[in-house]
Amino acid sequence: MKNLIVANWKLNPISQKEAKTLLDKTKRGIKNIKNADVVVCPPFVWLAVAPKRGKGGFIMGAQNCFWEEKGAFTGEISALMLADLKINYVIIGHSERRKYFNETDEQINKKIKKSLSAKLKPILCVGETAEERDSNKRAEVLERQITEDLKGVKKEEMKNIVIAYEPVWAIGTGVTASPEQAKEMHDYIRSLIAERYGKDIADKTIILYGGSCNSKNAKEIFAQEGVDGGLIGGASLIPEEFLAICKAAK
Ligand code: PGA
Numbered sequence: 001m002k003n004l005i006v007a008n009w010k011l012n013p014i015s016q017k018e019a020k021t022l023l024d025k026t027k028r029g030i031k032n033i034k035n036a037d038v039v040v041c042p043p044f045v046w047l048a049v050a051p052k053r054g055k056g057g058f059i060m061g062a063q064n065c066f067w068e069e070k071g072a073f074t075g076e077i078s079a080l081m082l083a084d085l086k087i088n089y090v091i092i093g094h095s096e097r098r099k100y101f102n103e104t105d106e107q108i109n110k111k112i113k114k115s116l117s118a119k120l121k122p123i124l125c126v127g128e129t130a131e132e133r134d135s136n137k138r139a140e141v142l143e144r145q146i147t148e149d150l151k152g153v154k155k156e157e158m159k160n161i162v163i164a165y166e167p168v169w170a171i172g173t174g175v176t177a178s179p180e181q182a183k184e185m186h187d188y189i190r191s192l193i194a195e196r197y198g199k200d201i202a203d204k205t206i207i208l209y210g211g212s213c214n215s216k217n218a219k220e221i222f223a224q225e226g227v228d229g230g231l232i233g234g235a236s237l238i239p240e241e242f243l244a245i246c247k248a249a250k
Contacts, residue, residue, distance in 0.1 A: 003036040003222065003229035003249035004162065004206050006061060006123060007236030008091060011043060019046040022237065027058060029243035036229055036249035039089050040236075044077050047085055061089030061123065064097060067110035079111075079118035090115050091231075092122045093149055095168045105148030112149060116157050123162040123231065124149055125210070126189070130169035139188060146192045155197050162206045163189055164231040170211025172233060179220050182209045186226040215244035222249050 007026070013019055019042060030038045041061035042050060050060055066076035082090060092115060093108040108124070115122040126145040128138040146163075153161065165185050170177050177185070186207050194202035209221050210231030221227055229249055235241045 001204070001206065001228055004039065004208060005036045005229050005246045005249055006039040006089070006091075006162075006164075006208065006231045007041060007242060008063060008094070008210075008231055008233050009040070009042045009046075009236060010063070010096070010233055012237055016046070016049060020049060022239065023050050023058075025239035026236075026242060029239050030246055033243075033246045033249075036246055038246055041089070041091055047082075047087060059089065060085075060087050061091060062087050063091045063094070065090050065092070065111060065115060065120070067107070067114040069114075079114045079120055083118040083120055087120065089121045089123055089162070091164075092124050093145075094125045095127060095166060095171060099168075105145060108149045109151050112161070113152060116153070116160060121160045121162060123164055123208070125164045125166050125231070127164075127166040127168050127171075127185075127211070133167070133169065138185070142185065142189060143192060146189065146196075150196070155201060158193070158197050158201045158205060162208060163193075164208040164210045165189055166210035166231060172212065174212050176212045176214075176217050176221070177209065179224050182221050182227055183224040186224070190226060213245060215241050215248070218245045218248035 039059045039061045041063050062082050065079040065082055069078050069080050092111045097103045112122045126142055128141040132138055132141050167177050189207055190202045193205050206228045208229045208231045209227050213230045213232050214235045232245055235245060
């Protein structure tokens with residue numbers, strides 16, 4: 001399975017000038033990456049200044065979307081608007097959205113379904129907190145998230161869904177899951193997909209690892225069977241670092 005590396009810029013950078021420079025440098029760097037597809041997810045406002053697929057080889061993604069199409073929902077951006085900008089992917093259910101914006105599994109499920117109907121590919125983020133891991137609830141949490149977030153998603157739609165295993169304790173902390181921990185959880189997520197959709201679908205589902213990935217640890221994590229690439233936060237803001245991570249893909 002061809003690996004996927006996704007840059008999640010989060011709330012960065014703060015100026016259009018910096019965004020263009022970062023896009024430019026990233027674009028130049030990933031031009032020669034053949035072993036993985038590379039997706040860049042800048043903040044909404046910088047999506048419009050990014051070169052589209054075909055004009056610079058970028059696959060673009062957004063970091064969130066709303067489940068309603070249009071109307072009186074001040075401050076929201078709909079999946080249809082993203083599709084109109086020719087955006088391909090959208091991150092849904094990131095732990096920062098669950099934590100700071102109180103996103104629930106029910107809302108995440110609505111966003112997933114709306115993204116699919118708008119022909120976007122959702123990147124669904126799941127993962128346990130440190131407390132949940134310490135109290136041995138990691139399997140329970142993942143089972144709940146996969147069940148609730150994918151409720152009603154049909155078998156034929158699964159080819160358009162990417163899952164990102166992002167242990168909350170590893171995001172932005174500098175503490176990465178060990179390759180063994182990542183593998184264990186990826187295998188578990190794949191088994192949950194297999195139970196619901198069959199082994200053939202599970203085997204084809206792209207499952208990314210995210211959480212303090214950098215140029216030093218990426219190769220070992222990506223080398224694990226069942227880890228199909230990464231969702232990269234902080235390190236995606238440093239073009240040389242991001243490029244090295246892309247090169248580390250299988
Ligand atoms: P990080 O973020 O690489 O900065 O830990 C990953 C993410 O939140 O997607």
